[in-house]
Amino acid sequence: MLSAALALTFLALVFGLLLGYSSIRFRVEGDPVADQIDAILPQTQCGQCGYPGCRPYAEAIASGEADINQCPPGGEQVIQALADLLGREPKPLDPDRGAEKPPMVAFIDESDCIGCTLCIKACPVDAILGAPKQMHTVIADECTGCELCVEPCPVDVISMVPVEEDISHWKWPLPKVANGDAP
């Protein structure tokens, strides 16, 4: 009887601590600068910046630990926005982190998938559907193109394909003018 009560108390304590920890770790509000930075980052969650996701990188920038040019998916646009926000000079993307690429999504060649679930474990945004020993599929609309699922696949059937341009995503280009109509 007593041991049961003790065990329950112990459990309550463990859960309480864990909940407390996760509420700090995953707090929604909090450091407003980090929030503003996180709002600018592309949320690809690829880790190329050297941090395990966009939020930790945002916190590192806010604390002055990381520079503003470490996010390849964000590229020039994000660097510019961060520079504006923080009142700093924009600088070119750190080439050691990778290069800016056109948007891609993961594609699984389903005929060869062995259903090992390793890619599901790797996906930071739960964009892969599948169950053990079943074939797996990427929900293209939710895939951020982080490439984290490509490496773990033991049969190499995941490839990154460019996002197809269709009419609803087509953009008017900046007009090309022969003599540049420079001021």
Next chain:
Amino acid sequence: MRLWSFHGGIEVPGHKEISTTRPVEPAPLPKRLILPLSQHLGAPAEPLVAEGEEVLKGQMIASPAGFVSAPLHASSSGKVVAIGEHPVPHPSGLSAPCITIETDGEERWVEREQRDFRQLEPAEIRETVRQAGIVGLGGAGFPAFIKLNPGRTIKTLILNGAECEPYITSDDMLMRERPEQILRGLLIIRRAVQARRCIIAVEDNKPEAERSLRQALGSMKEDADDIEIVTIPARYPAGGEKQLIRVVTGQEVPSGGLPVQVGVVCHNVSTAVAVYRAVELGEPLISRYVTITGGAVAEPRNLEVLIGTPVEELLQLCGTDPGAVQEVIMGGPMMGISLASLGVPLVKTGNCLLAVGRGEIEHPEVMPCIRCGNCAEACPMSLLPQQMYWHARAKDFDRLREYDLFDCIECGCCAYVCPSNIPLVHYYRFAKSEIRARQEQKRKADIARERHELREQRLAREKAERAARHARKRPGPSDESKKAAIQAALERARAGKQGAAQDDV
């Protein structure tokens, strides 16, 4: 009736006479009809038919996907031969999903229900208009039933017969030839929106159209005391919705606002005809008047065209010399889109095909902006085109929104008067699509952030649960004893192997 004037605007040569000399005739039935699933603003329609299926003229072949969407109907009877990507009239020149019908020449109709609109409630009228796939035929193709449901008191219903853009005469010919249908459509729309007074606005460069409308109004039996036909001075873009409301009622629609906010609803005269045909004849929108004109066209005129007819065939019908064509524009020279391929079909919003002859529209050399301010004087939306141009060039999108970029109606007045020939509208279109793309990017990033956070929380919860399960377990063998057990097992295995190896020798 008192008229007002709007800010800016320009006087442009009309070039309208050339296409109004011949009466309108139906274009011959094409072999193939190509029907894009998206000919309206909003979500593309969803196919209801499969390849190989026989369809009747007027049969619904794709249904609306959501509220802001429109269904699609077979323009003639025949067989569905393809459902898939086909080039469509779009500035990108890209393809989009289309249903292709091989016509059988029999023009077999679906069953059509003829009704008297006076027996119908406003909601029934709206539903009929919706099911008929009617979109605004003078402009961007906004589903018409939505504008039939204003949700507040409408003082003035305006039928837009201004047709201010050069070269286009399809509304003009419709007003000349089918004034009774326009008036009938007006009565139906009046009933749907419960308007107190109705105005049909015609630019003063269309005296024949005005005359025939007046005649038809005079001989109408229904009560028509509240219907007025007014001629307004021809000045581009008097047919722009906000400009027309200003001219006719003196009211300004607020920035970013809609006409209903000032108690006005505006519909095009061709939309009125489509409404009449849908409600009283039971015919969905499957054809329209189209102007085929321009310097490269030998016999410029208007034809009644089935939606989905390939542009190429229409140009041929009017004797277009392919060698003389500089470009083909769907719409007019100010706001139309240049076609990348002539295999594209005519769509619901396609009021004009302009086959520009060589040298007919000049593209003079672009020079630096001299800050003359002509553009601001000409802008009918009272914007600052020069400033918007600088910010668009600098990709300073936040500033651009402060300049009300999204109020720009892309009328082209600013570029028309610019002495430096700067393609100003192109810059605004660039900026608008870039801003929309960034909003979409932001929306997707927000979803990814949320999904990532949920995942992190889930992983932490799972970890906690594992830890808890572990703690709940009876104190089993301690780590030490486990290690010992594993060690023992390993040794047994090794001994076994060795034994086997020795046996082999």
